[in-house]
Amino acid sequence: MAQRDREPQREVILGDSKVTLLGTAHVSRSSAEKVQQLLQGGDYDAVAVELCPSRYNALINPDDLAKMDLLKVVKEKRVLMVMTNLALGAYQQRLADQFGISPGEEQREAIRIAQESHRTLLLIDREISTTLKRVAGNLTWWKRLTLFAGILGSILSKEEVSEEEIEHLKEGDILETTFAEFAEDRQDLYIPLIDERDQYMAARILQELASKGHEDLLVVVGAGHMNGIANYLQSPMASPDERISQLEVEPKPSRWPKLIPWMIVALVLSGFVIGFQRSPSLGWQLVMDWVVINGGLSALGALLAAAHPLTVVTAFVAAPLTSLNPAIGAGMVTAAAELFLRKPTVADFARLRNDTTSFRGWWKNRVSRTLVIFFFSTLGSAIGTYVAGFRIFERLVD
Incomplete structure (x- = not known):
């Protein structure tokens, strides 16, 4: 041709x-x-x-x-x-x-x-x-x-x-x-x-x-x-x-995705109140379920992203709290912790474009790994919120 x-x-x-x-x-x-x-x-x-x-x-x-x-x-x-x-x-x-x-x-x-x-x-x-x-x-x-x-x-x-x-x-x-x-x-x-x-x-x-x-x-x-x-x-x-x-007009985000997390928070808190009204032991059991499931899955996400051990602990502690305040995500806390514990070097930024061409490179580079930690810990916390929510509901109806 x-x-x-x-x-x-x-x-x-x-x-x-x-x-x-x-x-x-x-x-x-x-x-x-x-x-x-x-x-x-x-x-x-x-x-x-x-x-x-x-x-x-x-x-x-x-x-x-x-x-x-x-x-x-x-x-x-x-x-x-x-x-x-x-x-x-x-x-x-x-x-x-x-x-x-x-x-x-x-x-x-x-x-x-x-x-x-x-x-x-x-x-x-x-x-x-x-x-x-x-x-x-x-x-x-x-x-x-x-x-x-x-x-x-x-x-x-x-x-x-x-x-x-x-x-x-x-x-x-x-x-x-x-x-x-x-x-x-x-x-x-x-x-x-x-x-x-x-x-x-x-x-x-x-x-x-x-x-x-x-x-x-x-x-x-x-x-x-x-x-x-x-x-x-x-x-x-x-x-x-x-x-x-x-x-150039950017579409406005739908309102309902923003309302859902707050509705879930309201339901979870209501579950806690109902649980403690029935008996203190049931109330504390519901709180324990929330902490272990939500924090555990967020920590698992951070672990899969090869986060620093202290970042994994941070994910476990932060996720149950941040899930009750949708304005602050677990990923924001874990990413900040990772940046404090493993600050990316100039070389990490310089290699970023090349490192991200491979799966291994995303975990090797401190910049991209921080992004992955944010994503995985956020995903783990999101899944944990729903799983723990259903677990609380099951205990209350038993």
Whole structure:
């Protein structure tokens, strides 16, 4: 197949501006070469890339992970988001190892040439955190759980990328391909991962043309986005600014998942009251059940995550108390304890991206291990809450 077919192009004329859309494959060396060829031989006055500020920073400053405030991540409850990003990075590293080229090489090339030639560089993609939240908002809680489990499970796999996955990668959107590998229903992912981003990037291009008046713009995007962006550019869009604002709205979390823990706390405390009213011995037996089951399962989770022995003890003590206050999770306490007992070194942060490409590496690296401890101890406490709750109910009805 000729190179021009692998890197399709479309031109869109918008008033006095010409927009050249170059469809690329993010794991294709020929795509990087095509970007170089166009920019070195063309008269483009600006270059737009399929990156948001966060992904741009991660691409050009990969060592920024070393500056991550892990305790702040825990306090702000961003552990699952960080773990997901690391797992996605691990999957993409597998691609790099198999193809011998880093994903996004054509974006790096576009950035490099734009900066060296003093061309305006435009970041037109939506923030990845917003996209991930809108993906989650488009899935049921069960599909979110299976998707997250699948992404984390990818670090266990030593298999090379299949032929089917390679074909999807040739379509050019690595974010969509990465998620789609673990999704049961890819249609659920299409709107937030592809269609919304097509609209967003088209609106960003129109916004930049209106404000800066670029006459000749090269847009480097995954081939899977090229036609969608072109179609939205040619369709009437009353207000690009308004459309961007609409697509940046993050879905509000449902209220009922937040209410359930408080309802469980109310039931458990009511159980304690009823137990002590019947007899002090029954009341204390219920308290003992709560402490042993909840604390034991949280401690087991910390133990499975290879936590420090004192962190395991902390999990046992903290979980029965934190479960009665859903605002503070057991994982927050165990992660803080682990950070105090085994403070990550600069080398841990430096190796984080590579270590998380393997199952063993997640437990070996102090940064990722702290995240795993948070997750497992929280999961253990959550399971313990329900198990202990049912145990209390059984004693009361006997």
